[in-house]
Amino acid sequence: MRALIIIDMQQGMAGPAAGVRNNPDAERHIAALLDAWRAAGAPVVHVRHMSRTPGSPFWPGQPGAEFQPRLAPLAHEHVVEKNVPDCFVNSGLERWLRVRGIDAVVLAGVSTNNSVEASARSAGNLGFATQVVADACYAYAKTDYAGVPRSADDVHWMALSNLDGEYAAIVDTAGLLATLED
Template identity: 45%
Template sequence: MTLDLGRAVLLPIDIQRGFDDPRWPKRWNPDFEANALALIADWRASGRPVIHVRHDSVQPGSPFTPGQPGNDFRPGFEPLAGEPVVSKSVNSAFIGTDLDLRLRRLGAETVVAFGISTDMCVSTTIRTGANLGWKMVLVADASDCFDLPDGQGGIIPGRAIHDAHVATLAYEFCDVVRTAELLPLANAA
């Protein structure tokens, strides 16, 4: 794969403590955190821009409500000084936020996205970004997904949901990479 990261921005999406709340189903990706932390560390070391996305819920009782512990970033994922945070209250980081403007001001061409969860906020952000004309990249193994009810009394495993969304996104909306594939590109660009 030829991927130009010369004008790329890293976009960690909703890596927040609220997803550890026991109300959430089981997640599938045991390597999510290590891959995501490695990606952020290498990206920062290369001096490239990072824009963090945080879900600030407006739903009563949500663990993601501002001021609640679940709204906080997970340990190790907190923004550093100078790294902006885009606050959203819907699934897409582009809707109702200034993300598009921030990217344009940075002169970005490519958005490298990952986070929680693949099928919801990550997918919706990638789809919206692609529709707005951004070159979108999904780091699939630095994303995570939950087991979900199938509506018929069964459960669809998070891995199956993740794989289906990655396939759909790759077919029309973005390039898909793994952390190990992206790190050498980030350091070489």
């Protein structure tokens, strides 16, 4: 059985204040995946980052910590709260998946090089068949350690390259949705 895990699609990640990002269609692709999983009655997990830093937009009770309305969980869908990038650390997620016989996960969300990459590495290392949906994730522009500015696309594609074949299979929304119809 395969679960869809949507990572950090919170209000604090929406809008220009979050930074220069790539893939402006990511939310549309995530919504298509969510709709398909719901229609199939398949398991969905919503992950929310809750900061330990007072004043953070992701501090509990702040508007930024709330889910984006279009991608908000339904009452019966599982919600995981985390305070580090990796949604498997100190969250009970692995146990929740294993108890339900889920052995495969599909990851979407933000940011590709942070929470998505960290979670995909853990999922792969824990033995889950892991897929990351490239067009249902996005990243932000970032300056690398050598001081070279990198575009959001560069950061996104490098993070996916780090995962591909080692920890996860990289897929796109259309291809993944086609596998649900089989």
